[in-house]
Amino acid sequence: MSGSLIAFPTETVYGLGADASNADAVARIYQVKGRPADHPLIVHIAAMDDMDLWAKDIPTYAIALARDFWPGPMTLVLNRDESAKDFITGGQESVGLRVPAHAIALGLLGAFKKLGGKGIAAPSANRFGQVSPTTANAVEEEIQDFLLSTDLILDGGQALVGVESTIIDCTQNAPQILRPGAITQQMIEESTQLKVANITDASIRVSGSLENHYSPKAHVVLGAMAEAGEGFIALASITTPKGAVRLASPKTIDDYARVLYLALREADAQGLSKIAVIEPEGDGLAIAIRDRLLRASRGR
Ligand code: TXA
Numbered sequence: 681m682s683g684s685l686i687a688f689p690t691e692t693v694y695g696l697g698a699d700a701s702n703a704d705a706v707a708r709i710y711q712v713k714g715r716p717a718d719h720p721l722i723v724h725i726a727a728m729d730d731m732d733l734w735a736k737d738i739p740t741y742a743i744a745l746a747r748d749f750w751p752g753p754m755t756l757v758l759n760r761d762e763s764a765k766d767f768i769t770g771g772q773e774s775v776g777l778r779v780p781a782h783a784i785a786l787g788l789l790g791a792f793k794k795l796g797g798k799g800i801a802a803p804s805a806n807r808f809g810q811v812s813p814t815t816a817n818a819v820e821e822e823i824q825d826f827l828l829s830t831d832l833i834l835d836g837g838q839a840l841v842g843v844e845s846t847i848i849d850c851t852q853n854a855p856q857i858l859r860p861g862a863i864t865q866q867m868i869e870e871s872t873q874l875k876v877a878n879i880t881d882a883s884i885r886v887s888g889s890l891e892n893h894y895s896p897k898a899h900v901v902l903g904a905m906a907e908a909g910e911g912f913i914a915l916a917s918i919t920t921p922k923g924a925v926r927l928a929s930p931k932t933i934d935d936y937a938r939v940l941y942l943a944l945r946e947a948d949a950q951g952l953s954k955i956a957v958i959e960p961e962g963d964g965l966a967i968a969i970r971d972r973l974l975r976a977s978r979g980r
């Protein structure tokens with residue numbers, strides 16, 4: 681990898697990867713994304729055994745989570761080991777780790793490990809503040825212009841989950857959810873036998889918590905039916921208002937998460953100025969979908 685960037689598929693969204701031990705390579709991630717340098721990056725590792733390469737004082741409940749949900753759509757924030765430098769953690773004393781559940785991502789991580797690599801730092805492969813890419817095509821749209829000929833984009837088809845991993849702070853006595861995702865509060869509580877706090881407080885320094893995140897160019901309006909000429913996203917059971925542009929008709933909540941970002945991109949591709957969205961109700965993944973939609977609706 682030697683300093684180059686590699687965009688790769690994961691089950692959640694596509695990541696823009698660099699050797700997590702190489703400061704220059706990681707600096708290029710920030711450059712390509714146009715992201716402020718004090719935002720921490722998730723280090724992707726090949727297996728749970730590699731947690732120790734990056735983290736120390738790992739609590740028992742975090743081990744339980746790793747056992748139950750890795751490889752999978754979950755990031756654990758742990759006390760950093762000295763190998764997790766400031767250019768990874770944004771100067772924080774914690775580091776985010778994830779083992780993705782995707783054959784290509786795991787193949788890449790395994791091959792990198794054989795060459796002596798410890799982990800691949802990868803944010804979502806979008807420009808700062810934009811919608812995360814869930815296809816290789818979307819990655820190209822976002823960052824192709826900023827890549828060098830020595831960088832690479834791997835195509836693994838459409839991401840299966842479609843929204844970013846659940847981020848769980850494991851630096852306290854009990855886990856706290858910093859970003860909701862496909863690994864739900866109930867799953868975490870069952871795994872750890874602990875009560876889980878759900879922190880979606882914008883004061884916490886998670887870049888995904890910044891208000892202008894996950895935003896398409898079109899204005900996203902929640903809980904409203906679309907007027908003629910406007911984009912419309914809702915479960916398939918809800919009929920398209922007359923003259924509206926149907927951007928997605930997911931049949932299930934899982935489906936909703938999978939197609940959401942593509943639908944937001946499609947609105948921009950069609951040059952729509954407004955997207956009316958009927959959010960899914962309920963717990964589990966629906967919470968993550970509403971979280972991203974709320975942020976999208978506040979954008980720009
Ligand atoms: O599903 C995902 O997590 C995708 C794929 C590529 O793995 N990655 C992703 O990365 O969404 P990114 O950088 O777009 O979002 C990661 C979030 C950021 O908001 C960052 O602030 C937060 O994780 N984060 C990373 N390390 C952290 C830490 N030590 N403490 C708190 N938040 C952290």
Ligand code: MG
Nearest residue numbers: 803804812888
């Ligand atoms: Mg992101």
